[in-house]
Amino acid sequence: xxxxxxxxxxxxxxxQSTAKDFKAAPINAQLSGEEKIELYRTILGIRRFExxxxxxxxxxxxxxxxxxxxxxxxxxxxxxxxxxxxDHIITAYRDHGHALAVGMSMNECMAEMFxxxxxxxxxxxxxxxxxxxxxxxxxxxxxxxGQTPLGAGLAFALKYKGLKGCxxxxxxxxxxxxxxxxxxxxxxxxxxxxxxxxIENNGYSMGTSLARSSAKESLAQRAEGFxxxxxxxxxxxxxxxxEVANRAMTRARDTHKPTLLxxxxxxxxxxxxxxxxxxxxxxxxEIEEYKxxxxxxxxxxxxxxxxxxxxxxxxxxxxxxxxxQADQAAQFAEDSPVAPRSEIQTDVYWEVDNDSEGKxxxxxxxxx
Amino acid sequence: MPLITYREAIxxxxxxxxxxxxxxxxxxxxxxxxxxxxxxxxGLWNKYGxxxxxxxxxxxxxxxxxAIGASALGIxxxxxxxxxxxxxxxxxxxxxxxxxxxxxxxxxxHIPIVVRGPANGGTNVGATHSHTPENMVANHPGLxxxxxxxxxxxxxxxxxxxxxxxxxxxxxxxxxYGEKWDVPEEEYxxxxxxxxxLKEGADMTLVSHGRCAMLSLNAAKTLEQEHDISVEVVDLRxxxxxxxxxxxxxxxxxxxxxxxxxxxxxCGVDAQISHIIQLKAFDYLDAPIHRVSAIDAPQVYxxxxxxxxxxxxxxxxxxxxxxxx
Numbered sequence: 043x044x045x046x047x048x049x050x051x052x053x054x055x056x057x058q059s060t061a062k063d064f065k066a067a068p069i070n071a072q073l074s075g076e077e078k079i080e081l082y083r084t085i086l087g088i089r090r091f092e093x094x095x096x097x098x099x100x101x102x103x104x105x106x107x108x109x110x111x112x113x114x115x116x117x118x119x120x121x122x123x124x125x126x127x128x129d130h131i132i133t134a135y136r137d138h139g140h141a142l143a144v145g146m147s148m149n150e151c152m153a154e155m156f157x158x159x160x161x162x163x164x165x166x167x168x169x170x171x172x173x174x175x176x177x178x179x180x181x182x183x184x185x186x187x188g189q190t191p192l193g194a195g196l197a198f199a200l201k202y203k204g205l206k207g208c209x210x211x212x213x214x215x216x217x218x219x220x221x222x223x224x225x226x227x228x229x230x231x232x233x234x235x236x237x238x239x240x241i242e243n244n245g246y247s248m249g250t251s252l253a254r255s256s257a258k259e260s261l262a263q264r265a266e267g268f269x270x271x272x273x274x275x276x277x278x279x280x281x282x283x284x285e286v287a288n289r290a291m292t293r294a295r296d297t298h299k300p301t302l303l304x305x306x307x308x309x310x311x312x313x314x315x316x317x318x319x320x321x322x323x324x325x326x327x328e329i330e331e332y333k334x335x336x337x338x339x340x341x342x343x344x345x346x347x348x349x350x351x352x353x354x355x356x357x358x359x360x361x362x363x364x365x366x367q368a369d370q371a372a373q374f375a376e377d378s379p380v381a382p383r384s385e386i387q388t389d390v391y392w393e394v395d396n397d398s399e400g401k402x403x404x405x406x407x408x409x410x
Numbered sequence: 411m412p413l414i415t416y417r418e419a420i421x422x423x424x425x426x427x428x429x430x431x432x433x434x435x436x437x438x439x440x441x442x443x444x445x446x447x448x449x450x451x452x453g454l455w456n457k458y459g460x461x462x463x464x465x466x467x468x469x470x471x472x473x474x475x476x477a478i479g480a481s482a483l484g485i486x487x488x489x490x491x492x493x494x495x496x497x498x499x500x501x502x503x504x505x506x507x508x509x510x511x512x513x514x515x516x517x518x519x520h521i522p523i524v525v526r527g528p529a530n531g532g533t534n535v536g537a538t539h540s541h542t543p544e545n546m547v548a549n550h551p552g553l554x555x556x557x558x559x560x561x562x563x564x565x566x567x568x569x570x571x572x573x574x575x576x577x578x579x580x581x582x583x584x585x586x587y588g589e590k591w592d593v594p595e596e597e598y599x600x601x602x603x604x605x606x607x608l609k610e611g612a613d614m615t616l617v618s619h620g621r622c623a624m625l626s627l628n629a630a631k632t633l634e635q636e637h638d639i640s641v642e643v644v645d646l647r648x649x650x651x652x653x654x655x656x657x658x659x660x661x662x663x664x665x666x667x668x669x670x671x672x673x674x675x676x677c678g679v680d681a682q683i684s685h686i687i688q689l690k691a692f693d694y695l696d697a698p699i700h701r702v703s704a705i706d707a708p709q710v711y712x713x714x715x716x717x718x719x720x721x722x723x724x725x726x727x728x729x730x731x732x733x734x735x
Contacts (some may be wrong), residue, residue, distance in 0.1 A: 130483070132479070161516070162516065163514055163515050163516035164516035164517075165516075166513055166514055166516050167513075167514035171514040171515070173514070173515035173518050173519060174518070176518075180479070180482055180519065181511065181519070182515075183507070188502050188506060188507060189507075191471065191474070191475020191476045191478070191479065191503060192475050192479035192482075193479060194472070194479060195480035195481070195482070196479045196482065196483055198480045199479070199481075199482075199483035199484065199485045202480065202485055203483070203484075203485075209479075221471065222471040222472060222475065222503070225471050226469075226472045228467060228469065228472070229469060229472045232467065388517065389515075389516055389517035390513055390552050391554075392512065392517075402603065403601050403602065403603035403604045403651065403653065404602065404604065404651030405603070405651055405652045405653075405654045406603075406650070406651045408686075
């Protein structure tokens with residue numbers, strides 16, 4: 043049965059009461075102190091990395107767009123912490139958090155944003171297009187909802203090969219109104235494809251609020267139209283994210299059944315850094331309320347301090363380490379070279395890049 | 411050598427590749443239980459079952475994207491567009507994701523899919539079902555595109571496309587599906603990027619692809635018999651990669667080039683080929699490069715008009731004679 047209780051972020055909920063609900067769930071109760079601290083490091087690391095990248099963007103070191111994940115960190119950290127060797131993830135353009143959560147280094151991510159050869163995509167993808175197939179992370183995709191059928195495809199491949207695993211495909215609340223996503227929901231339910239779609243509902247598709255963009259407030263409930271399981275939860279408590287996502291991922295692995303999750307979260311910054319007017323489509327008070335009551339770092343830190351996993355001194359030390367790592371990443375990116383111009387035409391065709399014996403026929407590139 | 415249809419040749423290629431590689435599967439609308447809208451996959455579902463022949467809902471964007479995602483993990487899907495015109499509702503998947511994921515990942519991801527289906531006019535179905543988007547595909551670095559003009563090439567190019575580690579579009583032609591050619595029983599591959607000289611000649615080169623190459627061949631025979639003009643016919647087979655060498659060698663030999671394609675002329679494939687010829691064989695040209703393309707308007711429905719809109723032998727011969735004058 044699908045979970046029908048719908049929570050929205052409009053219901054105020056104190057961080058501490060959330061902690062009582064979810065930290066005791068079996069998937070969380072089994073975590074060692076070390077593993078809990080690792081979750082904390084991931085969430086905090088994403089925050090410190092993005093703050094440093096914002097600084098670099100404002101200094102003109104990073105071009106293009108910068109879509110910050112600040113405020114949403116517990117979603118990626120929680121889901122990724124549940125991944126097994128046959129689980130894969132894919133996301134949209136707000137991808138820094140997912141990339142760091144799977145274990146990509148701050149150096150390669152920062153260098154990518156600086157457009158440097160040492161970046162994860164050699165400076166060919168930029169902020170929106172981080173990839174790490176060796177860590178089962180398939181991007182980083184720039185077009186809203188464009189990654190959703192790809193996520194289904196990753197899961198299709200697992201089932202085709204008889205591997206027990208699942209794919210988790212992240213998308214924003216703005217992506218739910220794209221045709222490709224709705225086509226994909228039909229397909230994955232029709233074919234029993236082991237995929238979990240995670241709508242990271244931060245309330246705004248760029249500058250348009252949920253109420254102004256979606257006909258029905260519950261986004262996950264659309265799953266019912268596709269005969270598919272769904273669930274809604276809050277995203278500021280990493281233990282709640284883990285509890286709910288674990289249910290969906292286990293279902294996918296065990297039964298191949300897909301799930302549509304809606305995780306209510308919040309971004310503190312604009313859609314991208316260029317969205318300087320983000321206080322015009324929402325109130326300062328709304329942003330402040332989140333920061334005060336639902337900040338994923340504070341919520342987790344309070345729980346870890348309360349149960350003795352962490353003390354103030356250790357928390358400060360971790361914070362300092364991560365801040366230094368982010369600073370070092372910016373320095374690494376700064377010091378790294380841009381790829382040579384000859385790199386413009388590599389990584390276009392597999393067959394060209396792997397034609398060490400010169401056997402390929404015909405012209406592949408049409409230069410002036 | 412058995413005489414088989416273009417349709418049968420493609421089916422043989424699909425069947426042989428399904429047998430050769432367990433990761434090859436066919437996906438599309440009506441490809442399995444219905445036996446294919448144009449019967450290209452007839453009998454394959456009976457033979458190979460649900461895992462290898464997969465009927466999809468009418469959701470080109472979803473199944474194209476699904477094929478791309480699956481290919482990243484080693485599946486080699488061959489997706490059928492009932493008409494290549496229908497790929498237009500999957501543009502983001504095919505022209506952003508299939509073409510650019512490798513690049514944007516710095517070479518970490520590759521997408522070994524085949525997108526196949528008929529891409530032609532001349533069938534009296536109006537503008538929405540008559541696209542020839544090989545030019546559009548070729549305009550996207552990362553994609554490859556081939557346009558087989560006969561059964562032999564259709565089979566050999568399809569097998570090459572399926573084995574290729576990059577996304578390849580195979581543009582078929584409904585007007586050729588029932589035509590027959592000699593196709594050997596033993597296995598063969600037609601490599602991408604190798605043009606075929608259908609007929610040798612000395613006075614003029616016709617460069618063409620797809621069904622237009624066959625029209626060009628017929629026109630060349632008429633020009634030779636009735637007008638004593640010796641015409642060489644180059645069938646490109648593969649648009650990207652492109653066999654520039656064969657084109658240029660032929661034009662350097664004959665001194666005249668007439669480019670024939672079913673595309674609309676503006677930014678068509680032949681616009682690029684014309685540029686290459688003038689850049690690299692300018693001094694060999696005895697006349698301006700001429701083109702015969704579809705008459706530049708949306709595809710017209712009325713059969714008599716459409717038969718005139720797309721290239722035909724009469725238009726090719728007329729333009730060839732002007733070029734020789």
